[in-house]
Amino acid sequence: MSAKLNALNSDSYIDVSQYRDQHFKGNRYEQEKLLKQSNTLYVGNLSFYTTEEQVHELFSKSGDVKRIVIGLDKVKKTACGFCFVEYYVRSGAENAMRFINGTRLDDRIIRTDWDAGFKEGRQYGRGKSGGQVRDEYRQDYDPARGGYGKLAQQHRPTEARNTF
Amino acid sequence: MSRRRHSDENDGGQAHKRRRTSEPIEIEDRLESLICRVGEKSTSSLESNLEGLAGVLEADLPNYKNKILRILCAVARLLPEKLTVYTTLVGLLNARNYNFGGEFVEAMIRQLKETLKNNLYNEAVYLVRFLSDLVNCHVIAAPSMVAMFENFVSVTQEEDVPQVRSDWFVYVVLSCLPWVGKELYEKKDVEMDRLLSQIEGYLKGRVKTHVPMLQVWTAEKPHPQEEYLDCLWAQIQKLKKDRWQERHILRPYIAFDSVLCEALQHNLPPFTPPGHMPDAQYPMPRVVFRMFDYTDAPEGPVMPGSHSVERFVIEENLHCIIQTHWKERKTCAAQLLSYPGKNKIPLNYHIVEVIFGELFQLPSPPHIDVMYTTLLIELCKLQPGSLPQVLAQATEMLYMRLDTMNTTCIDRLINWFSHHLSNFQFRWSWDDWSDCLAVDLDKPKPKFVKEVLEKCMRLSYHQRIVDIVPPTFSALIPAEPIFVYKYADESSSSLPGYPVSITVGNAIKNRASNEEILTILKEVPNPNQEDDDDEGESFNPLKIDVFLQTLLHLAAKSFSHSFSALGKFHEILKNLTDTDEGKLHILKVVYEAWKNHPQMIAVLVDKMVRTQVVDCAAVANWLFSQDMAHEFTRLFIWEILHSTIRKMDKHVQKIQQELEEAKDKLEKQQHKRRDSGDDEDMDKASEDEEGQLEEQIERLQEKVESAQSEQKNLFLVIFQRFIMLLTEHLVRCETGSVDISTPWYKNCIERLQQIFLMHHVTIQQYMGTLENLLFTAELDHHILAVYQQFCALQL
Numbered sequence: 001m002s003a004k005l006n007a008l009n010s011d012s013y014i015d016v017s018q019y020r021d022q023h024f025k026g027n028r029y030e031q032e033k034l035l036k037q038s039n040t041l042y043v044g045n046l047s048f049y050t051t052e053e054q055v056h057e058l059f060s061k062s063g064d065v066k067r068i069v070i071g072l073d074k075v076k077k078t079a080c081g082f083c084f085v086e087y088y089v090r091s092g093a094e095n096a097m098r099f100i101n102g103t104r105l106d107d108r109i110i111r112t113d114w115d116a117g118f119k120e121g122r123q124y125g126r127g128k129s130g131g132q133v134r135d136e137y138r139q140d141y142d143p144a145r146g147g148y149g150k151l152a153q154q155h156r157p158t159e160a161r162n163t164f
Numbered sequence: 165m166s167r168r169r170h171s172d173e174n175d176g177g178q179a180h181k182r183r184r185t186s187e188p189i190e191i192e193d194r195l196e197s198l199i200c201r202v203g204e205k206s207t208s209s210l211e212s213n214l215e216g217l218a219g220v221l222e223a224d225l226p227n228y229k230n231k232i233l234r235i236l237c238a239v240a241r242l243l244p245e246k247l248t249v250y251t252t253l254v255g256l257l258n259a260r261n262y263n264f265g266g267e268f269v270e271a272m273i274r275q276l277k278e279t280l281k282n283n284l285y286n287e288a289v290y291l292v293r294f295l296s297d298l299v300n301c302h303v304i305a306a307p308s309m310v311a312m313f314e315n316f317v318s319v320t321q322e323e324d325v326p327q328v329r330s331d332w333f334v335y336v337v338l339s340c341l342p343w344v345g346k347e348l349y350e351k352k353d354v355e356m357d358r359l360l361s362q363i364e365g366y367l368k369g370r371v372k373t374h375v376p377m378l379q380v381w382t383a384e385k386p387h388p389q390e391e392y393l394d395c396l397w398a399q400i401q402k403l404k405k406d407r408w409q410e411r412h413i414l415r416p417y418i419a420f421d422s423v424l425c426e427a428l429q430h431n432l433p434p435f436t437p438p439g440h441m442p443d444a445q446y447p448m449p450r451v452v453f454r455m456f457d458y459t460d461a462p463e464g465p466v467m468p469g470s471h472s473v474e475r476f477v478i479e480e481n482l483h484c485i486i487q488t489h490w491k492e493r494k495t496c497a498a499q500l501l502s503y504p505g506k507n508k509i510p511l512n513y514h515i516v517e518v519i520f521g522e523l524f525q526l527p528s529p530p531h532i533d534v535m536y537t538t539l540l541i542e543l544c545k546l547q548p549g550s551l552p553q554v555l556a557q558a559t560e561m562l563y564m565r566l567d568t569m570n571t572t573c574i575d576r577l578i579n580w581f582s583h584h585l586s587n588f589q590f591r592w593s594w595d596d597w598s599d600c601l602a603v604d605l606d607k608p609k610p611k612f613v614k615e616v617l618e619k620c621m622r623l624s625y626h627q628r629i630v631d632i633v634p635p636t637f638s639a640l641i642p643a644e645p646i647f648v649y650k651y652a653d654e655s656s657s658s659l660p661g662y663p664v665s666i667t668v669g670n671a672i673k674n675r676a677s678n679e680e681i682l683t684i685l686k687e688v689p690n691p692n693q694e695d696d697d698d699e700g701e702s703f704n705p706l707k708i709d710v711f712l713q714t715l716l717h718l719a720a721k722s723f724s725h726s727f728s729a730l731g732k733f734h735e736i737l738k739n740l741t742d743t744d745e746g747k748l749h750i751l752k753v754v755y756e757a758w759k760n761h762p763q764m765i766a767v768l769v770d771k772m773v774r775t776q777v778v779d780c781a782a783v784a785n786w787l788f789s790q791d792m793a794h795e796f797t798r799l800f801i802w803e804i805l806h807s808t809i810r811k812m813d814k815h816v817q818k819i820q821q822e823l824e825e826a827k828d829k830l831e832k833q834q835h836k837r838r839d840s841g842d843d844e845d846m847d848k849a850s851e852d853e854e855g856q857l858e859e860q861i862e863r864l865q866e867k868v869e870s871a872q873s874e875q876k877n878l879f880l881v882i883f884q885r886f887i888m889l890l891t892e893h894l895v896r897c898e899t900g901s902v903d904i905s906t907p908w909y910k911n912c913i914e915r916l917q918q919i920f921l922m923h924h925v926t927i928q929q930y931m932g933t934l935e936n937l938l939f940t941a942e943l944d945h946h947i948l949a950v951y952q953q954f955c956a957l958q959l
Contacts, residue, residue, distance in 0.1 A: 005200060005235065005239070005242070006196060007197050007200040008243070012492060013492060051722070052722045052723050052724055053622065053723060053763060054623060054624070056767065057619075057622040058623060061533070061537075061583065062534055064807075070724075095532055095534065098492075098535070099493070099532070103587055104586060104587045105586075105623070106623075106624065
């Protein structure tokens with residue numbers, strides 16, 4: 001009797017995305033399995049100035065937060081615009097994917113995605129300069145993420161100092 | 165319904181993978197899709213789509229009859245907002261194939277029995293409504309529908325059943341009448357009149373003690389918060405007076421009247437309502453939320469009156485749309501905004517009212533709070549020229565009525581508004597609310613603004629808040645969230661703990677061991693003791709103070725730093741908080757150090773409970789202590805208390821689950837032994853395992869009992885404290901001949917209500933103890949009333 005119609009069961013906001021961590025120790029199948037059971041989210045497009053407290057306040061709205069790990073520049077050891085949020089239960093993460101993903105934190109639209117689970121070392125940016133890869137190559141000017149992209153900064157030494 | 169693909173926009177959602185499987189499954193998928201999507205935006209008219217679909221399904225009946233039956237039954241249950249679309253479809257099928265119509269009706273009755281058995285009362289309403297609309301489609305004969313309604317209403321004659329049971333059966337009948345009242349009255353007016361008269365008699369005799377506990381506002385003006393059955397009754401009365409003329413519901417079957425009236429009808433089999441079972445969970449009563457009326461929409465179509473049946477149908481349909489699509493906010497917003505018949509009503513106002521109605525629903529919203537915030541943001545995106553204005557108007561109205569708004573609802577309003585603002589650069593015309601500056605800060609309006617600003621700060625930072633409000637609002641700006649270090653510098657050198665604080669601080673920085681630190685702490689004088697005391701092992705508040713202040717100061721940089729500190733020195737903390745006084749004092753020290761940063765206090769208390777440095781009862785005692793009396797009405801206090809109760813609850817549930825799992829394991833093991841035959845060695849090994857499991861079960865059983873005892877004790881502590889505080893206040897007011905209704909009193913009594921409402925499932929287990937020990941007849945009637953209202957919720 002309890003007919004569950006596929007057409008009516010759409011919950012696309014919690015679907016696993018196409019992203020796979022290239023540094024993941026294990027095969028694609030194992031990674032996907034972990035993603036589908038995970039309680040941990042990756043959060044991207046944060047401002048460098050966004051604090052753990054702000055992340056905690058926002059992400060607590062979808063469930064009890066177990067732990068937050070702020071992403072760091074590998075060289076400077078300062079925040080570089082991403083973090084991991086781990087919930088006690090998966091439903092907290094699911095509701096974050098449904099209702100917090102794509103909304104604003106610190107005036108920026110943030111993006112959440114499933115993560116296979118935090119491991120020591122994953123809190124560091126993987127870009128050549130120490131921050132995130134995306135900040136290596138981007139051409140735009142983003143004052144909350146260090147100004148111009150790293151590559152672009154090398155070509156504009158004077159303009160880069162006009163950050164405020 | 166649509167499988168919307170949320171592709172590029174970076175805010176989630178992913179296209180479904182198509183299954184490339186064998187033919188029958190593909191055809192079934194196709195049938196599902198065709199049926200679920202009928203009625204959506206299309207280049208053809210709804211009528212021609214229905215006609216076409218009826219033809220397709222008729223052709224598929226020989227091979228896929230059961231599947232089609234299953235799908236149609238499911239959409240009847242799960243897509244109530246498209247009720248008349250599907251009843252029309254069933255009507256067309258019945259006209260083409262009488263047997264199929266009969267089988268469908270039978271399947272629906274079976275499904276109705278199942279849903280009732282499984283306590284799915286809301287879905288059961290939709291099923292009955294579907295059946296009743298099938299009368300309009302000439303599938304079901306009117307007299308048999310009336311007979312079903314008569315059986316439902318006869319439940320009101322049952323004795324010794326909860327009121328919520330008979331309430332439900334009456335509600336079902338009344339809520340079908342907007343759809344089928346006209347037809348039933350034309351065929352069986354005498355019986356219907358008798359039915360309505362029976363209902364009227366029942367409604368007059370209902371107990372309504374529960375209503376005040378569920379109302380969002382205590383004031384009757386401008387919109388009375390009516391009990392849901394009273395409101396529906398008034399709406400049906402008005403409909404009857406209007407001779408059952410109802411013009412809002414979309415009725416596609418009218419276009420097919422010539423075809424449908426040729427069809428043969430079926431009789432519903434006699435349906436006896438299932439008897440009352442002790443574990444039945446009937447829906448709780450509710451109050452109809454109204455915040456708008458025809459004076460509020462400035463131009464355009466007029467809002468139907470509060471007792472018009474149109475209002476009922478619109479609200480029902482909007483609630484159903486949210487129920488169907490809440491997990492997918494873009495789809496949900498789009499579906500709400502494309503409501504059929506939207507041009508004849510001020511749709512934005514209805515949507516905002518329904519959403520706030522759900523957000524403020526007591527005991528709790530149907531869905532998680534944050535969903536409503538995000539849904540409103542999506543709606544603003546889709547209607548940027550009109551919806552934000554309605555939302556602003558609504559916010560203004562809610563602000564103006566804060567004085568009589570239920571405290572729990574104010575909490576939710578604070579959380580919604582601050583989160584909403586954080587998505588719109590905190591832009592708000594604060595000056596419009598400068599009236600709140602002219603009254604005492606403990607009054608609802610300035611209190612609301614203060615709490616909102618505090619929440620806004622948590623989502624941003626202190627200077628941001630200073631920048632966004634006019635300078636006149638400075639008294640309402642939250643404190644800068646900085647640590648208060650008692651032993652900061654030379655000026656505190658006269659404090660008795662100062663010298664050790666330096667030593668301990670250095671020891672921690674130099675990574676001394678726990679033993680070394682405990683030794684250092686032995687040097688802290690104990691203000692509680694005589695000079696000639698023993699080993700110095702008993703409760704020493706100064707020791708706790710020195711250690712924790714210093715530790716938290718060193719770890720003040722972030723949450724992670726503080727958590728790490730608590731984890732590293734867990735052993736020392738457990739040692740210091742061995743006694744109840746120790747536990748209470750550690751909470752006091754945390755508060756003193758972080759009183760400017762309530763968010764930090766909350767997360768530290770949470771960690772300490774989870775790591776068992778303090779227990780739940782200690783937290784409750786601390787929050788109700790004299791030291792915290794000046795903070796008693798602040799939101800963070802209640803957030804900590806409710807979070808603590810929830811942790812206790814989850815702890816009990818976890819152990820209960822472990823016990824269940826162990827019992828299952830034992831059962832499986834016993835089956836295995838029985839089935840495995842006569843192998844002696846196997847037998848012995850099995851017996852051993854069973855023995856181990858039985859031991860484990862015994863241990864877990866003890867653990868469960870102990871946890872439940874702790875849980876019961878927690879509620880006793882909380883309720884006792886409430887009773888003490890409230891009684892004190894009431895007695896003081898009485899002797900001084902002063903009005904009891906101070907802002908503090910309103911807050912306190914509504915917080916007591918909130919404990920009952922937010923944890924009603926758990927509290928139900930302990931009703932006996934509560935009634936015998938605490939909520940006795942000797943209690944002041946103001947306090948007892950809260951308990952009685954709570955009991956009335958599941959009468």
